[in-house]
Structure formats: C-alpha cells, structure tokens
Amino acid sequence: MGTLTVGEVARESGVSGSAVRFYERQGLIAAARTGGNQRRFDPDAACRIRVARVAQRVGLTVSDIRELLAALPANPEPADWQGLHDRLIAEAERRIRELHAALDDIGSGRRLCEL
C-alpha cells in the first residue's frame, strides 16, 4: 500500500522533505505508518504533489487544493485526473480574466487619479 519514504517522495516530486510532511498534515497526501511510526506513501503521492504545485502557480491555496484533491476517488482513473485538469484550467482562465480587468482599470487612467 505505502512504500515510499518522505525522502523518496521529496525527490520524485521535487519538493523538500519538510514540504512533504507539511502536505500530509494539510491532507493533500495520505501516509500509512510503519511499526516505527514512519510515513510510507503510495506511489501516487508525488503525482498529487506535482498537481498541487501547478495549482499553486495558478493561485490556489493549499486548502483549495485539499478540496480539489479530496474530490478524487480512491483509485483515480485518467478521466478523474482529466477532470481535475479541467478545473485548474478554468481557474487559470478566471485569473487571466481578472488580470485583464485590472488592465482595463489601469487603462481607464484619469478615473484613478483626477488631479
């Protein structure tokens, strides 16, 4: 069920070990424990972290991402990941529209500063 250590997941996903533990505390990834209380992750942990990192670039908070990932079923199929991708894309496009709106407000110029 869980075979990867913190260090292995960290290397595979490109984040620090402390970040891996942080993501577990935050519920983005789940870990089983060995008899000696060490974390053992499923192979999809690194994948979830990679998705989480992209989601962060899009502007989602960790708790947004927790909810996003919570929507995934136990053994996600490609279609499930696709749905997640679609949501991320929609979100990114929303942020882009916001920036365009800010651009418009800047362009409106004097209304900001009628001195």
Added chain:
Amino acid sequence: MGTLTVGEVARESGVSGSAVRFYERQGLIAAARTGGNQRRFDPDAACRIRVARVAQRVGLTVSDIRELLAALPANPEPADWQGLHDRLIAEAERRIRELHAALDDIGSGRRLCEL
C-alpha cells in the same frame, strides 16, 4: 499642504483607516502632523492608494509598490502617472504569460501523472 485626516483619506480611497495608517508606515503615502500629532494628508494620498490597490490586483507587494511610487517626482504630472500605468500594464502582461505557461503545463497532462 496636508488637510485630509485618516478617515477622509479612507473614505476617498475606499480602504479602512487602519490600512491608511499601514500604508503610511510602509511609505506609500506621506503625512504631515498637526500640533496634536494627528496625520494630515495631501489630496493625492487617495489617488496613490487607488493606484496601489490596482497594483496589488496585478500581484505587486506593498514593497514593490513603495518602490514604484517612490519613482514619482514631487508633483507628478499626467505623464508621470502614465509611466507608472505603463509599468503596471507590463507587469500584468507578464503575470498573464505565467498563467498561460501554467496552462501549458497542465495541458501536457500525463507528464504530470504517468500512472
């Protein structure tokens, strides 16, 4: 020189009084003091705050904005404000490009999650 109180600037700019004081501490706006140690702002304070708020929507931090505003001369002319607008626009476009890059990475799909 300075006639507006904290509350007046707050109303004119649409931010809270505590935010106005915060922005003064951070050097986004300047205040003279009355004999009784109360702040009195120039009429352009609200304008600077409005610009600052748009800049935040674009993703700049308060200290970025301090530097941006510090570049303004004492009595800014329209051209000075225009230069500032141009910088904000360039920055917004940069952020939009970053989001598009994130979109591309999401689109690359399976590379994120080759399960």
Added chain:
DNA sequence: CATTGACTTCACCATTAGTTCAAGTCCTAG
C-alpha cells in the same frame, strides 16, 4: 553491535498585509 543516515515530533522563525484592542489624546459642535 555500532554507526550512520533518514526519520519522528514539536515548537519557534519569517514574510505579507493588514486588523483589533486598550488606553489615552485631540478636535469640533453645541
């Protein structure tokens, strides 16, 4: 068995952008 590296928890540090609170002071209108 002993070493070594990886792991554990817990708690504190940093940053950003403010907000809230308490206790006290100022200013203006009546």
Added chain:
DNA sequence: CTAGGACTTGAACTAATGGTGAAGTCAATG
C-alpha cells in the same frame, strides 16, 4: 466648557506557506 467622535500608539493576532533546529528513534549495513 464639555461631550462624543476621530484620532494616537504599540503590541498582539490573523492566515498562508513553509523553513529550521533540537532531541530523540528507526533501519540498513559492515
């Protein structure tokens, strides 16, 4: 002159995203 609202300070608190260090435990290897 006095009441009330607006103002002052500084410190503590918030949320988000981790980083760091101490003290101790586990696991694999020679």
